[in-house]
Amino acid sequence: MHVPTTPEFSFRVSHEQGAARAGVFATPHGVVETPAFMPVATQGTIKGLSMDEVASAGGRMVLSNAYHLYLRPGDMMVRALGGLHAFARWNGPMLTDSGGFQVFSLAKLRTVHEDGVVFRSHLDGSLHEYGPEAVMRIERNLGADVIMQLDELIAGQAGESAARGAMERSLRWLARCRAEFDRIERDGRAPLGLTTTDAVLPADLPSLLPADPERERIAPTQALFPIVQGGTHPELRRASVAGILATGDWHGIAIGGLSVGESKADMYATLEVCEPVLPTGLPRYLMGVGFPDDLVEGVRRGIDLFDCVAPTRMGRDGTAFTPDGKVQIRKGSHRTDRRPLVEGCGCPGCTRYDRAYLRHLFVAEEMLGLRLLALHNLTFLLDTMRDARAALRDGVFDAWSERWLARYRATTSASP
């Protein structure tokens, strides 16, 4: 077991049942009860929703994306405006993903080499070099509580050789991220205006500089999370975990490279491979996973933190999560349906409106419909994790999760 070095971060498991656990993850901006779903604020805002709505729905830790914020408005700009917490008006725990996934999926041209990734912005085609050190400087500027290493992404069905190459490179990049993370801790952040994002700094930036530039150089209190890679190959996943634990001590550990095209069975099997070799004292974050059943299956396999754009993206598309599976609100059968979307759900869409009106909003292409379904889906995931925590505390998680999954899956295929 590795001892955390920053007292502001801690993780305590309070209840266990099989591999599942309930706990508390403490960060400089507050505590998160786990298992927890983290709403995604890709560009410093959760699509369609206000941070107040997300907090009211029970959101405690949110996630933003370093790739997006580096390109727009620029990590130096966010830092000059007070950091990501101040910029996005979220005073709770926050995590930034490195944007590795976005570089591999959004950027126009990208070449991966040992130093990092060279890519053209999906916004304006400008050329960027994105390596482990640059990513650390960017995430240090943004200032989230938890920041992610740069890793190399591959498709979920990649063969052993490609998966091994990416896993091993991710380990080498982790060591470089860690060295740069520690160096910034020691030497301070670069002065405003001296990073790769120079070009986007406006001429009037100096007026934003603090009275004491030296104080502004102090690195924020952050935890760097490593990412387990290795595709769906058990021996690679185990080697990745071993390599990560050999690299240093950590406040948490992430499992990446899942929900990227592999089968659900392969995803669950991979979680079962990782679970026994992961330290029990660290929070485990399954990246990019956010369908309701995948969350419950993940908790059963020892996962503590999740994130995904699915709830807001599917909500914008008119798809709602319910205990009986997914519902497409545009369906004609809802035209005269005066029932709420989910009986007992506390979200505004369920307490204030009926299915007939929600359907009308989508058929009439009204923005309120997108908002209400996005918030409903987010509420549904947050409520599901709250119920999972309660079941763990009550020692009934196995029965609860089996019943939950059976109900969710009984009708998912019947009424898509």
Added chain:
Amino acid sequence: MHVPTTPEFSFRVSHEQGAARAGVFATPHGVVETPAFMPVATQGTIKGLSMDEVASAGGRMVLSNAYHLYLRPGDMMVRALGGLHAFARWNGPMLTDSGGFQVFSLAKLRTVHEDGVVFRSHLDGSLHEYGPEAVMRIERNLGADVIMQLDELIAGQAGESAARGAMERSLRWLARCRAEFDRIERDGRAPLGLTTTDAVLPADLPSLLPADPERERIAPTQALFPIVQGGTHPELRRASVAGILATGDWHGIAIGGLSVGESKADMYATLEVCEPVLPTGLPRYLMGVGFPDDLVEGVRRGIDLFDCVAPTRMGRDGTAFTPDGKVQIRKGSHRTDRRPLVEGCGCPGCTRYDRAYLRHLFVAEEMLGLRLLALHNLTFLLDTMRDARAALRDGVFDAWSERWLARYRATTSASP
């Protein structure tokens, strides 16, 4: 002076200064302090906003559109679902426009003749006949407190002959609207399923019928408002008012056919023509006018009620109303601007965020930006009318409105 016939409606002027007045308009769903701006819920929802947000911002009476709701989801459907108040979850005063303006501006093919307008839906090209009697049945089905007559619209710069023709036809249509309105009051509403919107009624509608079909036939308590027409021709406007007052007694009177292409000077002059000949005891509603300065100018000329999609439409486009004129939030000068949009404004966009973040939301094309600016603009108009009412009650309206207009116009042209 014409005596109202429905005791649920009343209008009382409490303070006057020149032509301007403060008063209270009572409806079956509550009272509205005037002068007031009515937020527009065209399709039964205020674009981008929830009814709760609109109420929190100070909205007291909202407006929906019979043309849009007739086409989708259908007025019979809205009625079967409990009426527009229940459908849109707005329990306060509500008004429906007849949709005459939309027929003339949105419908694909339209031919106007004495019986009404034949048009093809802008949604699916289906053919519809929209006459005075049909419009009354539709608005009776929707069930708003105040419903508008069908009138004939013409361009703001139309010549005397065209303006006279449309004005006189609007008077004839008013008489037919009134006859049908009274007939429905006497005979009851048509049974569900027997109007021109037959085609859109789903097969499962009967299950929604009330236990007592006869009770459902009772017409809602409503007031029909006539519309003054006549373009920018003083003698036609005066003839229109005289014709309306000769047709019957009313609970309020609207001025239509303005803000449709004529100059601002012509609009203000036309209001000055109407003001002396309008009964002082009726609320006066200036249709489709909603820029901040036009509201203040309208109040100075005796107007009590306004509506317009401008606040939400301009908000979606990134244009914000401020006491110093309009501001385009995308402008580069806001990139590092940590001030709120409007100092002292109580809307979420101003109390929670700064201009730099709002600009980021628009540049990054994030939905939250649209919401925040739409709500800000609505708040700005509602606050302006609240301040106008206070100035009238305090007897300082002339000075207040001159100061307000001078400040608003001093910088509008300078920083568009």
